[in-house]
Amino acid sequence: MNTILKVKNLEQRFELDKGILGKIKFKNGKFVKEERIVRAVNDISFSVDKGKVFSLVGESGCGKSTTARTIIKLIEPKGGTVEFAGENITDLTRTEMLKYRKRMQMIFQDPYASLNSKQKVLNIITEPMLFHGVAASKSEAKEKALDILGKVGIRPEQATRYPHQFSGGQRQRIGIARALAVEPEFIIADEPVSALDVSIQAQILNLLMDLKKEYNFSYLFIAHDLSVVKHISDDLGVMYLGKIVEKGSKVNIFDNPLHPYTKALFSSVPKLSGTNLKNSKGIRGEIPSSINLPSGCYFHDRCPYAKQICMEKMPTEREVENGHFVLCHLY
C-alpha cells in the first residue's frame, strides 16, 4: 500500500515559563527552579495511505489540531519524524518547505477568521496559484480560479466580492477552493464543519467527498464529532491527552472499540434513536490538565477498569487484530 504521510514518534510541547527568570519560583520560603511544560503531542505515530481519509478524533485539548499544525510545520516539531511521500520533511527550513507546501494544503476550522477580509475572493484563490507557479499568468490564474470556485459552488459573478459578503458555509467553500487552488495531493482539514449548521455541514461533507473522488486526494481529517468521522473516514486514531490511545480501520474501531476511553466516547454520543444516553453509564470526571500529566496511563483516573499497574506504568501500543492498535494494559 502506498503511504503519503508517515508520522513517527511525533512530539510537540510548549514551555510556559520562558527564560531562566521565569523558571524560578518562590516556594516554601525557598527559590526553586520549576518548569511548566504543556505536552500537547506526546509520542504519536500513524500513517495516511494514498487516496484514503485518516481522521484524528478526540475531545478539546487532546492535541488534534496541534498534531495537524506540527505535521505541516506551522509549528516546528520537538521530536520524532514526519515523512511526506517518502521524504523526511522534519528538519527542512522554511524555504526548503515551500515545494512541499504546494503539495499539502490546509482547511481551517473557522471560516470567519481564515480568509483575508481585505482581499476579493478571486485574489484569495489566485494568489497561491501565482506564488507556487501553478498558473503562468494572471489571466490563466483567473480562469482556473473561476473553474475551482464553480466546483465548490460559488458562481463567477460572486468572485469579485469580499469574504464578509458570504455566509459561513459559502466562506468554508472558499477556504476549500483556496486549498484546491495549488492542486495539492494531501489536505489537512482541521474541524472544517464544526462551525456550521447541520444542513450546511452535510453540503460541505458531500463536497469534500466528491472532490476526493475527482482528484484522488488523501485527507487528514480532524474532528470531534464521531458521527461525522464515521461517515467520512477510512481509518482513524482516537486521541487522549496527546496520545493516540487506539487506531485502526473504521470498521475495526466502530464495530469493536477496545480502549475504555473509546468506549466511553461512543456511549456519550447522543443519537437520533434517543436511547444511547439513557442506557450508557457515561464517564466520570474531566480531562486532566496537560501541564501536570497523571502518572502511568493518562486515562487511569477516569477509567472504570483501572488497576494498580495503570497508575504506575504507561502501557505500550499493542496490535490486537490486524491493523488495530490499542494503548491499554487490559490487552
Place this chain on the structure above:
Amino acid sequence: MAKKILEVRNLRTYFHTFKGTVKAVDDVSFDINEGEILGVVGESGGGKSVTGFSVIRLIEEPGKIETGEIIYNGENLMKKSENQMNKVRGKDISMIFQDPMTSLNPVYTIGKQIEEVLLLHEKDLTKSQRKQKCIELLKSVGISNPESRMKSYPHQFSGGMRQRVVIATALAASPKLIIADEPTTALDVTIQAQILKLMQNLVEEHGCALMLITHDLAVISEIADRINVMYCGKIIETGNTKDIIKEYKHPYTEGLINSIPDLDKDKKKLESISGIVPNMFDLPEGCNFSPRCRYCKQICKEEEPELQQVGQSHYIACHFPLKGGEK
C-alpha cells in the same frame, strides 16, 4: 391531563433596525406541561433563542415583543411591570445560558453568586441556612467538595464545572420552569452526556419543566418529550419526540434529520438541504422554506401554510405533508 405551566399564544418578537424589520419570532404558540421537557430545535437564525428570551421578557432594544400572551401559571406575564417581572425571573422561571465562560461574574466567588439568588428570592433564610442550601445545590449538580469550592472563582473551574455551577444557580430558588439555551453546545461530548443526564435527573426530582433550546436534533431526541421545530421565526412542526423523529411530516424536518450522519447507519452520501437560510430582511413569499424545498409547488410560493393537525398532538405547517416519514 398534565397541568400547563406555560402557555404562549401568538407571540411576535420583532427587531426594528435601520435596514428594516426582522420578524425573529412570528406568531408562535406553544405550551409546556409540568414535569415536561420541551425541545426547541432549528438552525441558527431560526428564532429559537429569541423565543426563549421572550418568555422571560429579556428582549432589549431594538427588539420588541409586538403582540402575544405569555401565560405562566395562569398569569399573563406581558401585563407585568419590570419590577414584578424581576420577581418572576430566577424565582419562577430561570435561565441557563449557552456559554458557561461568560455567564458567571468573574469577580465574585461562585458561592456569592448562588447566594445572591437566595438573597433575592428566599428572603426568610438566615445566613447559615443560605450557606447550607448553596452546599446542597452544588452537591446536587455533582460538584465534589462543595464547602471549599464555594470559595472559588469561576476561572478556577473548567467549562463543564462552570456549566454545573450555572445550573445550580438556576435551580437555587426552585423554579417551576427552566429555559436552557444551548446548555451543552460549548462542551465536549463526554461532558455533554454528563450534563444532559444531570438535567434529566433534576427535572424528574424537582418536577419542574424544561425548555431546551438546541441546534442538535440528536441531543433533543435523547432527552425531550416533545419537540418544536423552528424555521425563520415560525414553528413549522411540533409533536411528540417519537412522532417528529420517526414520522416527521415537514420537508424541513426531513432535511434536518437526513443531513445528520448517523452512528448506527452507514449512509453513502448525506442528503443535504440545498441552499441556505434566507435573509431575515427579505423572506420569500408564501412558505419560508419554499426556495429550499424539493417538494415545492406553485401554491407554496404564493400562500403561507397554516399549522394543521396531522396526528394526536402532531401539527405541521406545510401544504403537502410527507406521508409516513421514514422511508
